[in-house]
Amino acid sequence: MSRAALVVIDVQESFRQRPIWAYGSNPDIVGQVGRLVDAARRRGDLVVWVLHAEPGSGGVFDPAGGHVRLIDGLAPVDGEPTLVKTSHNAFTTTNLQQVLTVAGIREITVCGIRTEQCVETTTRVGCDLGYEMTFVTDATVTFPTPHRDLPATATVAEILADPRTLSTEEMIARTEYALAGRFATVRTVAEVTGATPPAGRERVGAGARG
Template sequence: MSRAALVVIDVQESFRQRPIWAYGSNPDIVGQVDRLVDAARGRGDLVVWVLHAEPGTGGVFDPALGHVRLIDGLAPGEGEPTLVKTSHNAFTTTNLQQLLTLAGVRDVTVCGIRTEQCVETTTRVGADLGYRMTFVTDATMTFPIPHRDLPETAGLAEVLADPRTLSNEEIVRRTEYALAGRFATVRTVDEVTGAIPARPRS
């Protein structure tokens, strides 16, 4: 009988050090991830924590600055591995596949930051490796993406004011369309945890 795993990707302090954090798509990312973790632990699933590092860069992902750690409110339980990656996906530069294989995992649920970058890329690679992937959109977070022609020196205000900037809503919509039926099953936190969905706001 195969086992399932939850992989939590890059929900780390590094992102909170950037001004664009205030414009993120999911202010309750910690709460949503925590719900998935609690449910996974309750089912006896493997929980794997992944952090992103860019050593020697001097940026917010440089471990030397101390931000490559989980955001407050999240913490690995006993026996839950924490992996540090240097690639966009969680497989290429870690032993994640080995861990999943040894644990007999075939079903992998992913969540984290950013929706269309590390979480989506991990989902695509996982699918290609033969895992049955579940992508929990409302337990991911992303930020507006500037147009490719906007100078790298552009400030946050300029990015947000540019009509070509891709909004959080557009990113999430595009990601779900790209993944569903191809690389993953797209689900919500309520669906994965078995919770009763909240009433729509009027």
């Protein structure tokens, strides 16, 4: 029985329905996640798929709209659970921890959408729950992020034109700085799949604090 799992978070059609999708950090997200999935399956690791839903919202995350599904090119195989969450992290509103406990999992690799939101939050919670976490940045996606004072009705053009907007590069850097050495080991797809040796980035134990 493997002690490791790959958790794929919110790589779903909902995001592709948003105009900001064209400005995402990782056009090859399906390919990158697919490489991690293939490697996990070869190793015999558990693959867990997570989707985000906002029932009754009328938006792209409302299951009634038909977009709460994996992006074409990704699909579970028999024995790989698909969980649906309604919180930012993948633990609070699902039975993910139970699934992992039953499978004897102690090490989790995470990828998905968005880098600094659901994927980072799941990583932090997973570390606090005692799992050894690996965060695969180049198998995540983020978007230009507007300042909190910009109206929610702002268009993509207005978001991009605002000098306060954080670029995808800035969002990725902030997430890696926050996680590495505290909550997770930051790796690349190539490192995780064995295509290149690990770069020796700082690894933290599950109990790291401070």
